[in-house]
Amino acid sequence: MPDVAVKLFDDTPRFRQIFEALREEITNGNLAKHTALPSERVVAEAYNVSRMTARRALETLEAEGLSYSQGRKGRFVSPPRLTYDISQMVSFAADAQASGVDLQIEVIKAEQQNADAKLARDLLVQIGEPLHAYTRLFKNDGHAIFIETEFVIAARFPDLLSYDLRQSTTQLLGEHFDTRAHTGDVVIRMRGVRVDEAKLLGLSANTAGIELEQVIRDTAGVPFCIGRQIWRGELAEFSARTMVNPEG
Amino acid sequence: MPDVAVKLFDDTPRFRQIFEALREEITNGNLAKHTALPSERVVAEAYNVSRMTARRALETLEAEGLSYSQGRKGRFVSPPRLTYDISQMVSFAADAQASGVDLQIEVIKAEQQNADAKLARDLLVQIGEPLHAYTRLFKNDGHAIFIETEFVIAARFPDLLSYDLRQSTTQLLGEHFDTRAHTGDVVIRMRGVRVDEAKLLGLSANTAGIELEQVIRDTAGVPFCIGRQIWRGELAEFSARTMVNPEG
DNA sequence: AGTGCCAACTGGTCTATACCAAATGATTCA
DNA sequence: TGAATCATTTGGTATAGACCAGTTGGCACT
Numbered sequence A, B: 001m002p003d004v005a006v007k008l009f010d011d012t013p014r015f016r017q018i019f020e021a022l023r024e025e026i027t028n029g030n031l032a033k034h035t036a037l038p039s040e041r042v043v044a045e046a047y048n049v050s051r052m053t054a055r056r057a058l059e060t061l062e063a064e065g066l067s068y069s070q071g072r073k074g075r076f077v078s079p080p081r082l083t084y085d086i087s088q089m090v091s092f093a094a095d096a097q098a099s100g101v102d103l104q105i106e107v108i109k110a111e112q113q114n115a116d117a118k119l120a121r122d123l124l125v126q127i128g129e130p131l132h133a134y135t136r137l138f139k140n141d142g143h144a145i146f147i148e149t150e151f152v153i154a155a156r157f158p159d160l161l162s163y164d165l166r167q168s169t170t171q172l173l174g175e176h177f178d179t180r181a182h183t184g185d186v187v188i189r190m191r192g193v194r195v196d197e198a199k200l201l202g203l204s205a206n207t208a209g210i211e212l213e214q215v216i217r218d219t220a221g222v223p224f225c226i227g228r229q230i231w232r233g234e235l236a237e238f239s240a241r242t243m244v245n246p247e248g
Numbered sequence C: 001a002g003t004g005c006c007a008a009c010t011g012g013t014c015t016a017t018a019c020c021a022a023a024t025g026a027t028t029c030a
Numbered sequence D: 001t002g003a004a005t006c007a008t009t010t011g012g013t014a015t016a017g018a019c020c021a022g023t024t025g026g027c028a029c030t
Helices: A002-009 A014-027 A040-047 A051-063 A092-098 A117-123 A169-177 A195-201 B002-009 B014-027 B040-047 B051-063 B092-098 B117-123 B169-177 B195-201
Strands: A067-069 A075-077 A082-085 A103-114 A130-140 A143-153 A183-192 A208-217 A223-232 A236-243 B067-069 B075-077 B082-085 B103-114 B130-140 B143-153 B183-192 B208-217 B223-232 B236-243
Touching (some): A014 A051, A040 A051, A051 A067, A051 A075, A082 A092, A092 A169, A117 A143, A117 A223, A143 A195, A169 A223, A183 B208, A195 A223, A208 B183, A236 B236, B014 B051, B040 B051, B051 B067, B092 B103, B092 B130, B117 B223, B143 B195, B169 B223, B195 B223, B208 B236
Antiparallel strands (some): A130 A143, A143 A223, A183 A208, A183 B236, A208 A223, A236 B183, B103 B130
């Protein structure tokens, strides 16, 4: 009766033992990235537990960022994290492509909107001001990593939406509208992803992600772009260089 | 048969409907922060579902950062997020106290360690170099928000551990060792909390938190302190000011 | 008034089962 | 060759029970 023996000498939860065993497999490098993990039912039988316990173990892997779920397709080994340097005002797209990351951009939506109270405040415009709003899905190796929605003042960049948005918009605005990003404010927080976001990112609802809000200003200090990103939390990390404010 | 009627016209999962109902209660302001939420069994009976489904709804609240669990004490309404400005090199402690946040610092551990490979690299010292290592738990209103472990070069700050560590160490190092933080590198990522961290933070294992790693340098550009923080993700957000690098 | 104990909570873990819908893959038919 | 079909496998949701171990509050005894 090996099961009983285990329980006598190890009171860590069963699901956690299984989780640790699976984690070993991944971190050892036995399983390459994007490899399929055993299914809930297979794990349940292999470790002689109920499916719910096996599921728990697999979900814990996901919480640790070691695997990701593709709905009813199965679970897969996560690739290593991407790093996004937020203290440089280059866009993630430009940055990633420069360092050889295989990046795809998919335009989900592009439309004209009117500024709500929050957008108006951040962009220093009146409520109701027409804005271009476009949402794009960023993928690495064909796997979704984050969704970004950007808002720019339509009057300043009239025909922006007629350009191909599957590229760095920082570059687009620089080349065609002579507007260069100079300073910005960033806020990073963890939050649960919404249902629609979860669908695009290919993860189950009720998972947490990292939200990144950016206000971008030109050389005159005038804000011209608001960006809101929601990242798969396990696939990214954000770096910054900081400095004591010289004026105190 | 109201249950059937609901199911006919709303196919969102039952646990999600309950979650949304509970969320309403909180965001409406009907429930003050740190108020106890109904228990799993109470919710189960109130909504006529099994306990596991009620549990699921309550866990979703937690994932959204709207509540926190205190183990077998119950679940409670979360307070609003704290903001930590990472682009200023003032410590969170100094910053928080200046803006009137009720902050308590608890020293968990303080000891001498030898630098491992990673610490040695970041601090520009030899592997094995003696370091002061101290771990502190930061609380707001009596509720844990993050754990910080700092590593400083022992030779440079010989009797640091004899001071009261329940204060901003940035200030401590400035006052007693004439060392001022000038530049730094920060990395932010989401990750699952470890079992020991979960215990200190008062949350269940397998939850995700935000890790913040800092390298702090003096006015000469020499690194003298490594800080590693793990935050309750739902209780914080991190802001930064960014700027295009003038030298390109 | 204090103390210690016990019963009634709480969440944490786990089993065994069930049905659904999406995805997959093999088979069959045109 | 190509398209439609169907059984299998997948994760998602849900039920109804069970036992355990911390927490709490009241009750009885000092």
